[in-house]
Amino acid sequence: MENYFLxxxxxxxxxxxxxxxxxxxxxxxxxxxxxxxxAVSVSCEASRPVRVLGWESAIGAAxxxxxxxxxxxxxxxxxxxxxPICYGVFFTAPRQCEEKLNLILYKTPDSVTISSANHTGxxxxxxxxxxxxxxxxxxxxxxxxxxxxxxxxxxxxxxxSDLTPASPVQVSSILLITPTKADNxxxxxxxxxxDLGPEGPQPPPSVTSEPLNVSVHYPPSFLSPEAxxxxxxxxxxxxxxxxxxxxxxxxxxxxxxDPKEKMEDQPVFTSSxxxxxxxxxxxxxxxxxxxxxxxxxxxS
Numbered sequence: 001m002e003n004y005f006l007x008x009x010x011x012x013x014x015x016x017x018x019x020x021x022x023x024x025x026x027x028x029x030x031x032x033x034x035x036x037x038x039a040v041s042v043s044c045e046a047s048r049p050v051r052v053l054g055w056e057s058a059i060g061a062a063x064x065x066x067x068x069x070x071x072x073x074x075x076x077x078x079x080x081x082x083x084p085i086c087y088g089v090f091f092t093a094p095r096q097c098e099e100k101l102n103l104i105l106y107k108t109p110d111s112v113t114i115s116s117a118n119h120t121g122x123x124x125x126x127x128x129x130x131x132x133x134x135x136x137x138x139x140x141x142x143x144x145x146x147x148x149x150x151x152x153x154x155x156x157x158x159x160x161s162d163l164t165p166a167s168p169v170q171v172s173s174i175l176l177i178t179p180t181k182a183d184n185x186x187x188x189x190x191x192x193x194x195d196l197g198p199e200g201p202q203p204p205p206s207v208t209s210e211p212l213n214v215s216v217h218y219p220p221s222f223l224s225p226e227a228x229x230x231x232x233x234x235x236x237x238x239x240x241x242x243x244x245x246x247x248x249x250x251x252x253x254x255x256x257x258d259p260k261e262k263m264e265d266q267p268v269f270t271s272s273x274x275x276x277x278x279x280x281x282x283x284x285x286x287x288x289x290x291x292x293x294x295x296x297x298x299x300s
Contacts, residue, residue: 023097024048025088033200034077036107036139041073044086044099051091056098057084077105080139080167106194106205107168109138114190114209122247123179124287125218131175133190133209137168146173147191150183184216184247219288220246227293231300237272242281242292250283 054063117130148156158173193206254263257277
């Protein structure tokens with residue numbers, strides 16, 4: 001009984017379809033990466049005499065009964081679900097083989113745009129914001145990497161390997177930033193890059209967004225914040241400098257222990273008639289204000 005069953009299995013499998021190792025078909029090339037609308041051509045070759053050799057495909061189907069090679073050829077590939085299969089029917093077992101072509105049809109995005117999500121105008125130092133990168137009509141998305149840049153430095157990348165649709169899709173990525181004053185005037189951009197492997201275009205095709213210029217508002221900060229003590233003699237010229245940085249640009253005011261002293265609203269004050277006492281500079285903008293003291297003493 002066991003011998004009869006084994007003989008039946010062997011006889012049945014003379015007509016089984018075999019693929020991969022043990023199949024006598026070779027695709028050249030075995031993996032193809034082609035851009036949307038471009039031409040493609042792949043050869044299927046049999047390593048032993050074959051009765052029928054052909055391509056099963058919705059586009060470019062072909063077969064031959066004489067040759068050991070047959071071409072699958074399409075002048076302009078636009079079918080996102082195309083999965084061509086080469087098949088061979090042989091005179092000896094295994095009677096039929098098939099090899100599925102590893103075909104990657106890709107399309108670069110129609111557009112890549114970057115924006116500040118749910119916010120317009122200048123950002124505030126120390127507050128968290130979201131930057132949004134939108135990519136329109138790209139395929140296949142599982143080969144996409146979105147690379148975020150601040151200036152020329154990559155700060156984040158986002159891959160989509162968990163998604164599997166073959167046809168073009170829209171995707172987006174969010175970058176969280178907490179800007180400092182160093183970010184004022186910085187440019188952010190987003191690059192959509194298709195990493196299609198060694199068979200794909202080199203370097204990998206990519207599309208870059210227009211840069212997003214970041215404006216950051218922050219309170220004044222003095223270049224030298226510490227209080228200063230200065231010794232002067234009669235008639236000596238003295239300069240008080242309380243220059244500060246800030247965004248928006250700060251404005252200045254002065255307070256003096258001498259009510260008769262008139263001081264202009266400028267960051268730098270120069271005089272040869274200052275009396276001993278305390279002089280306070282106040283630098284302010286709509287975000288905040290800072291003050292700095294200058295203590296004037298008479299030379300002993």
